Amino acid sequence: MKDVAYHRLAASELIASAKFYERQRATLGAAFLAAVDATLAYIQRHPELGRPGNHSTCSRKTARFPFRIVYREEAGRLWIVAVSHLSRRPDYWNRRLH
Numbered sequence: 001m002k003d004v005a006y007h008r009l010a011a012s013e014l015i016a017s018a019k020f021y022e023r024q025r026a027t028l029g030a031a032f033l034a035a036v037d038a039t040l041a042y043i044q045r046h047p048e049l050g051r052p053g054n055h056s057t058c059s060r061k062t063a064r065f066p067f068r069i070v071y072r073e074e075a076g077r078l079w080i081v082a083v084s085h086l087s088r089r090p091d092y093w094n095r096r097l098h
Helices: 009-025 028-045 090-098
Strands: 003-006 058-061 067-074 079-085
Touching: 003 009, 009 028, 009 079, 009 090, 028 058, 028 067, 028 079, 079 090
Parallel strands: 003 079
Antiparallel strands: 058 067, 067 079
């Protein structure tokens, strides 16, 4: 399995979203993080099965939560470009790739 590394803004998105869900209901933040972890585990096993996107990225939707993990497969690792809420402006994260 490949290592996972986060773009600093993707890591911030992940933390902010978990905190948001935790404020909505106790344990919901942990459930969100578990859904992201499960999605990442799947991506690590099958990176080629993600939905193709711009700039050699792929993505995979999380279960239960309206988020998509946007990643790029690089030598020896998966680079997480965004933890993107599905209602956000599409491809807002493109500038992170330049």
